[in-house]
Amino acid sequence: MTAHSRWLIKDSDSTERLLDKYRQKFTLEPMQIRHETLSFYDDFEWHLWHRKQLLASNNKGLILRVDDSELTFFDGENPPVFAKNLINPTLKQSIQKLTKGRRLFPMAELEVEFCHYAVRNKDLKKVCDLSVTLTGYGTMVELKGLRGYDKEYRRCLNIVLHSKPDELEHHIFLNSLRLLGIKPSSYSARPHIALTPELDSCDAVAIIASTLWKNVRCNEEGIIRDWDTGFLHQYRVALRRLRALFTQMKQSIGRDESQWFKRQLSQVAQATGRLRDLDVCLASEDYYLSLIPARFHNGLEKLFRDIACERQKEQKNLAQRLNSPEYLSQIGLIESHISLCPQSPPRKGHKAILKQASRQIVSRYNAISMDAIDITGHSPDEQVHDVRLACKKLRYLLEFFADLFPKQEIRPLLKALKQLQNNLGRFNDLCVQRENLEIYLKDRNASAETEAAIHALNSALYSKQRQERAHIGLQLEAFLDDDIRRRVESLIPAAVQRKSKTGRLSE
């Protein structure tokens, strides 16, 4: 390991004095001095920023990445829009993973000067690398030692330390952006909802609802402008969660109010279903092509071209709808109901949320247990889908109320549930995609080539679907085992815990 350190110097005079001191003791050879205007990019959820990573472009073919304070340059790259368009494979892969494929937006600009010097001894051999990065908000001095030149590194370090610099925990870019007032938006696809156990359950539902509603509204512009498919997905997820909240916590806000919200939210979501299906299908293109022999590729590509066209039309329709007065008035209505919620809470609405939530979670777990008993290798697919929906409801409940329970109990539960859901989700996706392919064949006058490709793909998907189906039994068993059951049981406050004769958890 070679020695490495970085320091912050706040004013430019000190930097000049520092360089003069180096010149007195060593030969300082400027290796590179460049001035850049950097645009920094992040996605809508600020995934990069939250991981203390930065991605910048000089808009002239250079991309800079700060990863864990390490700065790397990538030449020949266009300003980033999607990580998938980056050329360098390592950069592409890691940014794609971090941003989850979401669109990158410019979020700030900085004027930066990079000066890289080789510090040379009297033989003019390089003994240390010295980088000075000036941003206008401070100067970062970075020293990198060279193998076998530890003494020289220490001498160089002493020169810096003599000027009494500040320690720099993060890269100067991050510091400078913070000083510039850049901070991430409060948006999160999974917002953290702070609830206290004693809170009235009706008030807790209202707090969660208003948080989720913000997510619905935040994503509208992205859908209208078609920035990326994540906006529609998250819009739909927020609506689905809201629906699940109102239906599952109906005892807290009252049946009528719950029904009203359910109806309204379903209507809002309904118009988005087709576009989401098309997005999912288009995202699977490469995967589908890999599933079938090359001779079918032409036919499948044709199908995807059709789907892409349909998607374009569907997106336009949805954008129009989201801009329409009807939609805006419906949204306004829901919004005012949410702000008034709960309007007339029933008696149970005034019970503590901890008690209500734990009962609901246990009840949902029991329902899954009962449904799962009947699932065998030959059960109809519809029965599996019912279990999937029940799991989804349980997952939402656990996420809404995670804060109320000990983390060590909730995390393993969520993990086990996630594994099961992944399996059930893949199974469902395959069913839906196969159905969509069948509908396409029925409704469209597909060419013989496309028809053959669809049949080939359908049989490949069928075999995948069977594979997923085969795992469901085991996954369900794992989810319903004694350990998980005990953990669910432990969520109920001691005072309300009692067991029935059947061994089912009390609700």
Next chain:
Amino acid sequence: MKTLACYSIKGGVGKTASSVNLAYLAAQAGYRTLLIDLDSQGASSFYFRVRPSKKNWGKRFFKTYEQLLKQIKASDFDRLDIIPAHESFRHFDAMLSDQGKREQRLKRVLKGLKKEYDLIILDCPPTLSYLSEAVFHAVNMILVPVIPTTLSERTFEQLQDFFHRNDLPDRMVYPFFSMVQRQKHLHKSTIERLQDTTPRLLEAQIPFSTDIEKMGEHRSPISCFAPRSPGGQAYEALWQEIARKLEKL
């Protein structure tokens, strides 16, 4: 990790220039490269401006690879490190003569470096000695610069004889022409004659060039300060040829 040696019984044939340029080009091509200057004159180290340690560490050279790790110095170029020569290296023969399994000693210590390097290049002194024997056992490839003259040709034949006498695998020996002056009749005829009869003769030829001589002035590989010069291009061609062979090893 691959190991190659630039070796010739004869001095002044271009071993050091070849070692220095090949090490530089290998590092530029992405190989994590270590150049070990085994010649106590320290010319390779000089070219890279690396001074030897003040300590007399030569006596510990063949003990463990950790001893070598302590002596590694970074060059000015990415991925290229150097173990500079020390004047105590001239006692290597005496040291090896006292040790059992002496021909395996170098191979053993170099093995310890395989996690850190993809390629090790040995710049060897012009002797036929215990050290050379240890080198022959340690490397995958022996590059022999041959000046197309009678004397140089003769020393190459002596090396081949040595390999045959000692049952050493001559398939690792790759000669190439060095310091070539095509205008000289002797050089031209020697090249023509040997080209047909010498197995594994590399195609690339290094010309006699003032630019290569200027390496001492620049204290840097020609491939760095004059890559487009005839000498620079010849080393590039030589490296490309060697890289292809290394990949097949």
